[in-house]
Amino acid sequence: MSKIIDISHHQGDIDWSKASKEVDLAIIRTQYGTSTIDRKYVQNIEGCKKYNVPFGVYIYVTFKNKTEAWAEAKDFYERVQAHKPLFYVVDVEESFGSSVQNIVQGTQAFVDYLKGKGVKVGLYTGHHFYKPYKMDTVKNYDFLWIPRYSGTSAQGKKPDFACDLWQYTDSGTVVGIKGNVDLNVLNGSKTLTWFTNKNEEDNKPTEKDDDKMQFTNETTKAAVRDHIKQTVDKKLIDKLWLDKFDQGTITNGDYEGLKLIIAQRTS
Secondary structure, eight states: OOEEEEEEEOOSSSSSHHHHTTTEEEEEEEEEETTTTTTHHHHHHHHHEEEEEEEEEEEEESSSHHHHHHHHHHHHHHHHHHOOSSSSSEEEEOOTOOHHHHHHHHHHHHHHHTTTTTTEEEEEOOOOTTTTTTTOOOSSOOOEEEEOTBBSTTOOOOOSSSSSSEEEEEEEETOOSSEEEEEEOSSSSOOOHHHSSSGGGGSSOOGGGGGGGOOOOHHHHHHHHHHHHHHHHSSSOOHHHHHHHHHTOOTTTTTHHHHHHHHHEEE
16 A cells, blocks of 8 residues: 655664555654654665655744744755755644744745745645634645544545645654654545655756747847847846847746846836
8 A cells, every 4th residue: 555654763773675665655754843853864865765765855843023934944954955856845733832933934934935945835734723823814825734543544524625635644654664653645636646746956947949939030139138138238148148049049948037037127
């Protein structure tokens, strides 16, 4: 049986040579806030890599405001990005005495920091926490993961809220793992392949010849070149863009330049 598990040092030393035969996806805790680092996260990542188990990572957050959330997000990303996880999850389950507004703003700041790094981001939050703490107002993440326990099978009552992953038990079993382990199932339209596909560089579209913007009409070329040169002179874009125009190599993927030209037009 294929399984999606989430794990921490509470599972002890996992025998990945055995667990890999049952596990389709592992979500590995790296830390609790910034002060408590999971004692097994590196070992678990190495086990997944050795036995070809796709993996993502998560942090159980402890922030109380946006500033703390930003610091936690930075620490989380920098700690684990070299391991190239498939996705990053922010686990928001407690308020630590902070207000609903602060928790929402902090969660949004956390998500936005990670999205700014170009990675796939998930939000995990308690079934009891989702509405009271307005997690439904947080935007910009890629998938939602919610727990609602129903014994040891995924046949019980699903979460009341639409989500992509459902954590249905904390009493699951996996060969190679001593004791209980959290088990999850897909609960939305996203497939397992969506979760296990690589992101960042591997997901960027490749440049095609028909993406090139080449101008052949001489009048048009003169007008466009003049506009680009004026923009360069105003230091809104780099001279490299002028060179790209002359070489006929400006592409639809040059988003930064496009943003700068748009900024000039609307300011």
